[in-house]
Amino acid sequence: MASTLLVDRHVSYIQSLGDNKDDLVYHMTAHLRLNAIYWGLTALCIMNRKDALDRDEIVDFVMSCWDEEAGAFGSHPDHDAHLHSTLSAVQILIIHDALDKVDVPRVVDFILSLQQPSGVFAGDKFGETDTRFLYCGVAALSLLGYLDKLDVDRTVSYIRRCKNFDGGYGNVIGAESHAAQAFVCVGALAILDRLDEVDYQALGWWLAERQLANGGLNGRPEKKEDVCYSFWVLSALSILNKLSWIDSEKLTEFILSAQDPDTGGIADRPNNMVDVFHTIFGVAGLSLLGYPGLEDLDPVYCMPKSITEKMGLKKGWVALERRKSM
Amino acid sequence: MHGVSRVKQSQAALEAKRQRERAKLKEYLALSDEILSRKKRGDLGMESLALTTKMLQINPEFYTVWNYRRNIYLGVIFPNSTPEQINETLERDLVMTTIALKAHPKVYCIWTHRRWCLAQTPEGPGREGDDIHGWRMKNWKQELFVVEKMLGVDARNFHAWNYRRYILENMPVKKPDIDELVYTTKKIQANFSNFSAWHQRSKTYPLLWESNVLDSEKSREEEFDLVRNAMYTDPEDQSVWVYHRWLVGSGEDIELLKREIRAIKELLEEEAGSKWCMESLVHYQTLLVQRHYAVLGDGEYGRLRANSLELLQQLETQDPLRKQRYRDIASSFPSNQ
Numbered sequence: 122m123a124s125t126l127l128v129d130r131h132v133s134y135i136q137s138l139g140d141n142k143d144d145l146v147y148h149m150t151a152h153l154r155l156n157a158i159y160w161g162l163t164a165l166c167i168m169n170r171k172d173a174l175d176r177d178e179i180v181d182f183v184m185s186c187w188d189e190e191a192g193a194f195g196s197h198p199d200h201d202a203h204l205h206s207t208l209s210a211v212q213i214l215i216i217h218d219a220l221d222k223v224d225v226p227r228v229v230d231f232i233l234s235l236q237q238p239s240g241v242f243a244g245d246k247f248g249e250t251d252t253r254f255l256y257c258g259v260a261a262l263s264l265l266g267y268l269d270k271l272d273v274d275r276t277v278s279y280i281r282r283c284k285n286f287d288g289g290y291g292n293v294i295g296a297e298s299h300a301a302q303a304f305v306c307v308g309a310l311a312i313l314d315r316l317d318e319v320d321y322q323a324l325g326w327w328l329a330e331r332q333l334a335n336g337g338l339n340g341r342p343e344k345k346e347d348v349c350y351s352f353w354v355l356s357a358l359s360i361l362n363k364l365s366w367i368d369s370e371k372l373t374e375f376i377l378s379a380q381d382p383d384t385g386g387i388a389d390r391p392n393n394m395v396d397v398f399h400t401i402f403g404v405a406g407l408s409l410l411g412y413p414g415l416e417d418l419d420p421v422y423c424m425p426k427s428i429t430e431k432m433g434l435k436k437g438w439v440a441l442e443r444r445k446s447m
Numbered sequence: 448m449h450g451v452s453r454v455k456q457s458q459a460a461l462e463a464k465r466q467r468e469r470a471k472l473k474e475y476l477a478l479s480d481e482i483l484s485r486k487k488r489g490d491l492g493m494e495s496l497a498l499t500t501k502m503l504q505i506n507p508e509f510y511t512v513w514n515y516r517r518n519i520y521l522g523v524i525f526p527n528s529t530p531e532q533i534n535e536t537l538e539r540d541l542v543m544t545t546i547a548l549k550a551h552p553k554v555y556c557i558w559t560h561r562r563w564c565l566a567q568t569p570e571g572p573g574r575e576g577d578d579i580h581g582w583r584m585k586n587w588k589q590e591l592f593v594v595e596k597m598l599g600v601d602a603r604n605f606h607a608w609n610y611r612r613y614i615l616e617n618m619p620v621k622k623p624d625i626d627e628l629v630y631t632t633k634k635i636q637a638n639f640s641n642f643s644a645w646h647q648r649s650k651t652y653p654l655l656w657e658s659n660v661l662d663s664e665k666s667r668e669e670e671f672d673l674v675r676n677a678m679y680t681d682p683e684d685q686s687v688w689v690y691h692r693w694l695v696g697s698g699e700d701i702e703l704l705k706r707e708i709r710a711i712k713e714l715l716e717e718e719a720g721s722k723w724c725m726e727s728l729v730h731y732q733t734l735l736v737q738r739h740y741a742v743l744g745d746g747e748y749g750r751l752r753a754n755s756l757e758l759l760q761q762l763e764t765q766d767p768l769r770k771q772r773y774r775d776i777a778s779s780f781p782s783n784q
Contacts, residue, residue, distance in 0.1 A: 143465055145472045148479070149506050199483040200511040247514050249559040286649060286693040295612045297605060297646040325772070330685060332768050342685045343640040344603065347449070365771040381453060394451040 123382045124374075125447060126407060128414075131400060132170045134385030135161040138397060151197040155186055159209035160401040162216060166425045167408050167416045171216075180219045183210050191246070192227035203245045204235055208257040211264050212424055215432075220265075229267045232258050236272070240279030241293070251292040252283055256305035260422055263312045263434060277315050280306045288323025300331055300340040300350045303357040311360050311421045311436045321361055328358050329366040336371030337390065347389045348379050348399045351406030356420035359409050362439045369410045369441055376403045411441035478502055479509075486515045491523040500543065507547045507554050517563060530569040534582045537564045541586065545593055552597055558606050562613065565590065580619040587618045595630075602634055602641050612650075625660055627651045632673075639677040642686035649693045670694055671707075678714060688723045698734035701742065707731060722766045725758045729776065736781050748783045755780060 138161060141147040150157070158179060165173050186194045191202035194210035207228060214220045235243045235258060242254040259276065262268050282294045283306060289298025290306035303324065310316050331338040331354050337346025338354045351372060358364045378391045379399070386395030387403035401423075408418040417426035421436050429435045456464070482502055485495045499516040502509060525533050541564050544557050551557060568583045591614050597607040615622060628651055634644035652670070656663040674694060677687040691707075698704050708731050715724040732751045740748060759777045763770040 143469070143472065145468050145475060148472065148475060149508075151479075152509055152511065195511065199487060201514050203510065245510070245514065247517060247559070247563065249555060285646070287689055292605075293609055295616075295650055296609050297643050299605060327689075329769050329772050334768075336768075341603070341605075342642040342689055363772075366769060366775075368768040371768065383455070388453065389449050392453050394448045394453050396448050 123377055123380045126168075126377060126404070126412060126415075127380055127382060127385060128168050128170070130380070130382065130385030131387070131404070132165065132168065132173045132385070134381075134395065134400065135165060135397065136173055152200060153196055155183065155194060155196045155206040155209045155213070157397050158182065159212050160397045162213055163418075163424060164397070164401040164404045166216060167404050167418050169414075169416055176217050179213060180217055180222070183213050183219075184222055186210060187223075191231055192224065193231035194228075201245060202231060204232065204242060204254050204257045204261070205244060207231065208261045211261050212422070215264055216424065216428060225265055225267075229262065229265060229270060232261055233270060236276070239282075239294075240272070240275040240277070252280065252290065252302055252305050252309075253292060255279060256309045259309040259312050264422070264432070268312070273313050273315070277310070277313060277318060280310060281318055284318075284320075286323075287327045288320040288325070289327045297341065298327060300328070300338070300353040300357075303328060304353040307357045307360050308421050311438070312434075314436075316360070319361070321363075324357070325361055325363045325366055328354050328361075328363070332367045332372065336368065336373075336375035338367070338372065345390075346375065348376055348387055348406070349389065349402040351376055352402035352409075352420075352423070355406050355409045356423070359420045359438045359440050360436070362437075364409065364439065364441055373407060373410050373412060376406055379403060409440045411443045413444045413446050415443070417443070475505065478505075482512060482515065486511070491519045495519060496524070504543075504547065507544075507551050507557050510556050513556050513560055517560075520567075525567075530571045530582075533567070533569050534571065534586075537568055538586065540564050541589070548593070548597065552601060552604055553606055555606070558610055561590065561610070565614075565617075577620075583619045587614060590614050591618075591622075598634070602638060603643050605643065608643050608647065612647075623660075624651055624654045624658070628655070635673070635677070639680055640684045640686045642689065645686055645690035649690065667694065675710065682714060682718045682721045682723060685723060688727055691727065692730070695731065695734075698731070698738045701735070701739045704731055704735050704739075708735070720761070720765055722762065725762050725765065729755045729758050729762070733776070733781065740781070740783065745783060752780055752783075 138157065162174060162179065165171050183194070185198045186196065186200070186206065188195045188202035193202035193207040195202050196206035214223060235254070237243060237250055241250045241252065242258040243250045244254045255276065259271065262271055280290065283290045283296065283302070285291060285298045287298050290302040291297055291299060292302050307319060310318050330342070331340070331350060333339060333346050335346060337348070338350040339346050340350050340353070355364065358366060376387065379388045381388065381395045384395065386397070387400045388395045389399050404415070405418050405423060408415040409420055417440065419426040419429040419435060420438050420440070422429050422434070426435065478498065478501060482495070482498050485498070496516065496519045499512050499519070502512050503516070520536065524536065528536065541561060544561055547557050565586055568586050570579045570583070572581050573579050594607050594611045594614065597604060598611070601607070615627065627647065631644040631647045631651065634641050652666070655661040655666070671694065674687055674691050677684070695703065695707055708728060711724050711728050715721055715728070718724060732755045736743065736748060736751055756777055759773045762773045
């Protein structure tokens with residue numbers, strides 16, 4: 122079992138993701154392609170290996186996902202525009218300094234058109250609504266510099282109605298608290314400078330109780346651990362400045378134990394199949410935990426801090442100090 | 448991938464698998480290309496609809512194809528159908544997605560499509576009275592049945608719980624809220640650690656209290672009995688402790704707070720070192736001090752403070768993962784100034 126982050130392995134794993142074109146699973150996940158590129162690219166940035174994927178190839182692919190009818194991005198050429206893939210497109214283009222290729226006002230109109238009277242956002246025109254899409258809308262508008270177009274009070278009031286007695290948030294009104302929703306709701310509130318909405322003590326307690334004896338984090342009470350919660354939970358904890366409320370060493374060990382030492386990549390838990398989703402959220406978690414040698418990750422946008430800082434978007438979150446060595 | 452074990456395969460085995468998949472892959476790509484090019488040229492015909500059925504049975508996460516299917520219905524099929532035909536079409540889609548749900552219980556697109564089908568169900572078969580909701584009620588009741596089956600397989604599936612709340616809230620003729628108490632009692636009795644069911648009760652009781660269906664004091668006491676029973680069954684199951692916080696609430700009722708503190712202390716005597724007993728005691732004692740300092744006086748305050756700090760010390764050893772949280776709470780324990 123690996124006790125250090127196998128950066129070279131993970132880089133070649135991410136590079137190899139596009140080589141699976143004779144694999145059925147590769148094509149059956151085309152509806153997540155743009156998200157997957159964002160996950161892979163961000164992981165590379167955090168591991169200081171941004172150039173491991175060809176910039177022009179990526180930017181061209183993103184632009185080929187443009188849905189002219191809707192004025193936003195689908196996840197794959199000829200797929201319908203969707204808010205989630207649009208956020209990924211914006212994040213990738215910003216990382217590669219290529220936002221000038223996009224008709225930004227049209228994208229802004231698309232995003233705003235998906236906000237519902239309640240304040241929540243739909244993912245696309247057929248209207249699956251929840252706080253994940255609310256976050257996508259808020260984050261994308263902020264990254265595009267159009268937050269002033271958003272009805273902030275209406276947006277915040279929806280988040281407020283998703284808050285539960287345990288301090289956590291559900292994905293819709295009435296839903297049980299879930300760690301992924303802690304990230305999207307607290308992240309959106311951080312972007313909107315409305316963290317006064319958050320019950321720091323209750324949510325901090327609920328988040329800290331996500332850690333299990335094996336060091337991993339779960340998403341809800343009495344559920345199993347999973348590497349992706351390393352980001353959802355840590356993101357919210359770092360925004361609340363309460364990262365010290367869990368055991369960072371044990372979590373670090375857990376994330377490292379979920380690596381595949383042969384192929385590279387990180388899985389949901391040890392000895393499972395790896396994927397790029399768990400790879401980014403494992404690496405992102407390690408960055409927030411101060412793992413040596415990694416770049417700083419901005420937990421609000423899940424992007425390199427150097428970028429959000431340059432854009433003037435960095436909020437007051439606190440990660441653990443970067444260690445010099447393990 | 449969630450929950451898929453890693454199996455190391457030799458190059459030869461991988462190659463053999465690829466060979467086997469090659470025909471499938473070719474068929475899949477041809478189907479995908481065919482659908483996307485039909486969609487591009489705006490073909491809303493029956494043949495295209497049949498292709499979306501085929502694709503969605505293979506890949507229910509292909510959101511663009513779901514959208515295309517709904518556009519075919521809305522653009523061509525529904526405008527040329529009687530309400531009865533529309534209802535039949537939607538019922539068929541509900542059956543189709545029931546099969547898909549069994550294989551993919553956590554795919555958002557499938558649940559979304561069911562919601563869409565319900566929202567599209569026309570009024571009828573009658574034109575007035577109860578009969579105007581006939582089709583809708585049949586579909587909505589069927590959905591409640593399906594969602595109970597789904598929660599029977601996985602009692603924590605949050606998609607299913609969300610869908611259940613959606614159904615209950617939007618049924619053309621509502622079920623009484625009290626039924627939800629019966630349902631969640633059954634779920635909790637089957638498994639005390641089902642926090643999803645406890646959570647549902649935290650949403651159901653306020654409705655019953657506001658509408659005076661239940662006497663709030665009496666039913667709250669009964670709920671405390673149920674919770675205590677669960678605590679004694681497994682004192683280290685956090686679901687019930689989290690729910691207990693909701694039941695106690697903001698701590699305005701001093702007698703209630705004191706009584707619960709006494710009850711937890713009794714349990715702690717039987718279960719020495721119980722993390723959740725100690726953690727909860729610290730929480731409720733802090734609440735007591737914060738809310739009722741004026742009534743308590745310095746003597747009682749001093750005892751509560753000393754006891755809480757002692758418990759926090761023990762928690763640091765008992766639950767070292769969260770030791771910094773216990774230290775922070777100790778250093779910020781409300782002062783008597």
